[in-house]
Amino acid sequence: AQTVTQSQPEMSVQEAETVTLSCTYDTSESDYYLFWYKQPPSRQMILVIRQEAYKQQNATENRFSVNFQKAAKSFSLKISDSQLGDAAMYFCAYRAYTGTASKLTFGTGTRLQVTL
Amino acid sequence: NAGVMQNPRHLVRRRGQEARLRCSPMKGHSHVYWYRQLPEEGLKFMVYLQKENIIDESGMPKERFSAEFPKEGPSILRIQQVVRGDSAAYFCASSPRGGTEAFFGQGTRLTVV
Numbered sequence: 001a002q003t004v005t006q007s008q009p010e011m012s013v014q015e016a017e018t019v020t021l022s023c024t025y026d027t028s029e030s031d032y033y034l035f036w037y038k039q040p041p042s043r044q045m046i047l048v049i050r051q052e053a054y055k056q057q058n059a060t061e062n063r064f065s066v067n068f069q070k071a072a073k074s075f076s077l078k079i080s081d082s083q084l085g086d087a088a089m090y091f092c093a094y095r096a097y098t099g100t101a102s103k104l105t106f107g108t109g110t111r112l113q114v115t116l
Numbered sequence: 117n118a119g120v121m122q123n124p125r126h127l128v129r130r131r132g133q134e135a136r137l138r139c140s141p142m143k144g145h146s147h148v149y150w151y152r153q154l155p156e157e158g159l160k161f162m163v164y165l166q167k168e169n170i171i172d173e174s175g176m177p178k179e180r181f182s183a184e185f186p187k188e189g190p191s192i193l194r195i196q197q198v199v200r201g202d203s204a205a206y207f208c209a210s211s212p213r214g215g216t217e218a219f220f221g222q223g224t225r226l227t228v229v
Contacts, residue, residue: 006158103164108158
């Protein structure tokens with residue numbers, strides 16, 4: 001079974017600084033998707049960024065980028081120029097590539113605080 | 117195009133009552149997923165449905181929980197004889213087909229008193 005591990009329950013970053021959230025996963029599959037979701041206090045799950053395992057290039061979305069290390073099964077999220085609105089829970093998630101195995105497997109989350 | 121709609125947003129039930137949670141997927145989406153989030157935890161997969169079919173229910177508790185997605189109308193997650201341990205946020209997500217991007221609703225927070 002696939003597992004996703006986030007070893008940092010809480011992180012803190014100053015406004016305008018950079019922070020990296022860690023995620024490791026375990027799978028026997030060679031093709032899959034990885035995601036980072038943001039959950040603010042409103043509880044809405046917001047997709048931040050996604051990575052296809054077959055792509056070597058790391059995904060980037062504005063201030064958000066990932067460091068995807070397939071061999072190490074590591075998928076960290078870097079937030080640059082942090083803003084107060086980035087404060088939220090961040091969840092790393094895994095999904096198999098195709099077929100009926102379309103469910104997401106989530107980590108336990110990292111609570112990010114952004115300070116002035 | 118409205119997003120995934122879940123209602124109610126908040127639901128309070130006494131122990132032993134039934135809880136019905138509704139999810140209307142995005143227009144054109146025929147695949148629905150239900151997840152449960154216990155306090156201070158990540159989301160855990162419960163069940164994956166297509167119209168009139170349960171595709172994967174490997175995350176559903178064996179008793180008291182059931183889900184359906186009829187040909188017409190919303191998907192329903194039903195919890196019978198609720199207990200305090202059922203208190204959680206329940207999220208629904210939908211996608212146009214399996215293996216594609218899923219979009220989440222805002223969740224229903226169930227409180228059992």
